[in-house]
Structures are given as structure tokens and as C-alpha cells.
Amino acid sequence: MRTERKLTRLDRVFARLDREPERPAHIDVPRMTRHRIVLFASTLAFYVAIVWAVVITSWLVRLDWQVMFFRPYQQWAEIHAFVDYYVVLGQRGPTAVMVAAWLGWRSWRQHTLRPLLALGVSLLLLNVTVGAAKLGMGRLGPHYATSIGSNEMWLGGDIFPSGHTANAVVTWGILAYLASTPRARRWLSALSAVTSLGVGLSTVYLGTHWLSDVLLGWAAGLLILLALPWFEPLIARSEAWIFDLRDRWRERRAGTVAVPAAPVEAPVLLKPRPTPADNEAAARDTSTAARDTSAAARSARGAPAYMAPGPHTARAERTPVTPAGSRRPPHTDRMTRGGSPTARPLTGG
Template sequence: MLPSISRRHALLFGLVGLLYLAVVLAILYDSPLVDLDWSLQQLRPYRQWPGALPYLDIWVIAGQRGPTAIAACLWLGWRCYRSHSARPLLVMGMALLLLNVTVGGVKILTGRLGPHYAHYVGSPELFSGGSIFPSGHTANAVVTWGVLAYLAIRWRRTGAALAALTAASIGLTTVYLGTHWISDVFAGWAAGALVLLSLPLAEPAVAALDRRVLAAWHREGRFARPAPAAPRPRPAA
């Protein structure tokens, strides 16, 4: 049975879902959003400040799943050890699984080519064997840094703001570098946000897995809390 969520949460989930669907339909039906894609691509912003390209390439790495997921999971593994709970890693694993399934599925279905491989000006470049829509960099940045904010014990609002700024800047940087259309980034933001909004619904499954993992670890003698020290005998008066 799914847990209950607030009306505000449900409304936000619905609005983000509609936004995601609107972007997908706008690409499929060759709307003015595709014209905006081409207008930005023809500006070739990466040629304006070529000296900044190496630094921007490094910054975009913060949106790649491999480096960010490894760094985040190392930190969350430490959190698991300190809290005697597998929940931090299980939440991240659940989020990355949802991300891979949902974003990967849309990438396969749309088959969109990126700006550097586009064939015809004004074409949405769909079903051409590409894998650019939605932006995986952007969606991964939303999910990875968003999960860290979701799991934060203190400074959660600050963490959420930093996660949002990081995801926004990484998405826009991919447009500047010419590796993504702006519509890819819009869809990536929405796709990542939907994964984050789905996490509260997955909490019962995470809790059940956490209990099983902890039971297995305790059977193997791991994560066992140290026994309290025996009281010292008082000296005779």
C-alpha cells in the first residue's frame, strides 16, 4: 500500500509531470520550442569565450553519473556506518534505479541527436539513433545532489538550494558547450524532479529493505553496538 502524501506534494508532482509531458510533446510535434533549440545552437556560444571551455568541461563532470554517484555513495556509506542504518545508501540506490529506468527509456524511445550531430536546420532530429533527450547530465545532477539534500539532517533547505543551483548551472553549461538542446535540459530538470518527488512513495520499500539488510549485518556481527562497560566496583570504605 502506497503511503499517503500531502495535497501540496501531489499537486507539485502533477505539475512537474505535466511540464515533462509538455516538453516531450513539443519536441514530437516540432513546436516553437524546437525553433528555440536551433536559435541557441546557431549562436554557438562556446565560441564566445573559448578560454573558459576547459573549466566548464570540468564543471560538467559534476553532472556525470559515474563520478558523482561514487563520491555520493562513499559519503552515504559513512553515514550508514555512523547511523547503523542502510537507509542512506538504499535511498540513493532507489533514486538512481528510477533515474536509469525512466530517463533511459525516454532516450531509447525518442532517439534524438544532439546539436553537434544534427542534420537539418529546424529538425527536431528525432528517431535518428541518438540518446540526447532528455539530458542525462541534468537529470543526474538533480537526483544525485537532490538526494543528498533529501537525506540531510541539518541545513536541509540550504542543501536543497545548493542542489538546485548546481543542477541549473550544469544544465545550462551543457547548452553553452553545445552538447545539449535547451529542451533536453528542460526535460532533464523535470525528469530528475519527478524522481525526487517519488522518493517518499518508496520509503516503505526502503524501510523493509533496511530491516533485512540490518538483520543480515547483525547476524554477521557487523554494525553491532558495543556492549556497555561493566561498572567498576567501589573501594571498601
């Protein structure tokens, strides 16, 4: 016997997830198809080409300097306030919170943790790959440039590739990656591409990034989205491990509130229905038992309880009981029975 405990908010969330243990049939998991492999290889080649063009200080670096000297924030100063707000769509903190809230609702409705786990894996890959590239190449930004026309590489900076652009590609592109229908995936892919390119151009407008930074950041984010199908088995194993951990935690918590079990009563055996012959035999047995009981009771009432059992003696063998005296008061005027009458004196003449 166990006492019922009050469900917590976490229990209600997992209870919602347990209502449908299988993922809905209309939601397919993207696979690493040949088309996706070709796109991944093409994007990786574009990534390497951008890095090589910056390293050798090619025409791309000269274009970076020309855009910086153009000073877009002075040419179109009237949109400066809008761009300051729009660039927030590429900041990791606010965008991750917004997208995680949406995917959390999706997880609730679809009874699976896959959307949240996919977002976590993509952000982890983003931090590792983009962060390593930033620190490894160490490029300085436009505001900290030291020599005109140089590539500003390996000088301790952290600007190449653009983190805002890569974060916008991954954060908003994950919505397209997790879309339920092909039509929704196409529309969300186009929307995320436009949003991420707009965020990248906003950083160029504000003068915080080179144009080549934006191109490399866009390629870095796209590589992460294209490589996510390779991590789907890891996501599935992580989801199963989380649910298994939940089950063990729930069993351990339920064991702490258990009370001693009540003793189990012996099972009651059902007797067959008695027949008329059985009823008559039972009635005879009952009457015989009643007569024996009444006879025993009468015999118990007839014998005094204080007399000890012993052998009977004849009347002649018993000791005669002589009364100590008569209970009647003495009468002097009466004669004793069997005696001679006493002479009375004569009086008179």
C-alpha cells in the same frame, strides 16, 4: 562453549550499526504530503509539455536551433576550460562515488542503512526512466543533426532528455532529501537546483545538448526526488531484510567454529550449618568407629594368617612327637640317667 573469533571489518561495521537499533528521533522520513503531490503533478505536466512541444516542432525547437547557431563555446571561449571541469558534476560515475562516500559516513553515524538504500533506489529509478525515454524518443544531438529546423526525433539518438542534468538533480538533490533539519533541507535544495541547472547549461555551452534536453532532464530528475517517499516502505523492508540476512550469516559462521561442549558437572548441594548437638553426635560416632577399627586390627594381628580355622582337639588326643635323637654329642664317661653305674677297673695297689 564457543571459541572467540577475530572480528572482520564487515563485523565491525554491523556492530556499529547495532549500537542503536532504532533510528534517531530527530531524523524524519519524508512523506507523500498533499504539497508534494501537487509539486509532483505540476512537474509531470511540465515534463509532458516539453515532450509535446518538441514532437510538434514548436517554438521550443526553433529556440534550440538559434542557440546552437549562436555557438556559445565560441562567444565565451575564455571559460571553456572551467566548463569542461564543471560539467563533471553531472557525470554519473564520479558524482555517485562522492555522494555514496558521504552517505556511507552518514549511515555509520546514524546507525542505519537508509541513506545508502535511498541513493541506490534513486539511481535505479534514474537509469530506468531516463534510459527508457532516451531510447524511446531517439533524438539526435546538435553535432549529429541532419535537417535544419527539424526536431530530430526517432532517428536512433539518445540525447533527449539530458542525462547529465537529470543525474545532477538526483545525485545532489538526494542530499537535501536526506537532510536532518528543515533548514539544512532548504539550503541543500537550493544548492542542488543551482548546481544541476549549471551542469545543464554547461552541456548547452559545449554543444552536446539542445536547450529542450536540459529542461526535460531537469524535470525528469525532480520527478524522481518527489516520488521517493512512495518507495520508503520498500527501503525499510530492504534494510530489515539485509540485517536479517546478516544475522543468519553470522549464526552460520559461528556454528562452523563451535567446539564440543564440556560435560556439565553435577550441581553442588549446600548443606545446612551443623548445630552443637550434631557435632557431639558426630564425635561419638567417630570415636565408636575408631574403637571398632582398632579392635579389629588387634584381633587380626593375634591370629596367624597361615593357619586354617578348624575344631580344637584335647592334649591327650594329639599324636606324641618323638625326637629322632638327641642333639647333644655323645659322652662315654657319663652314665645314662636311671641306669646302674658301670664298675671301673681298679688299678694300683
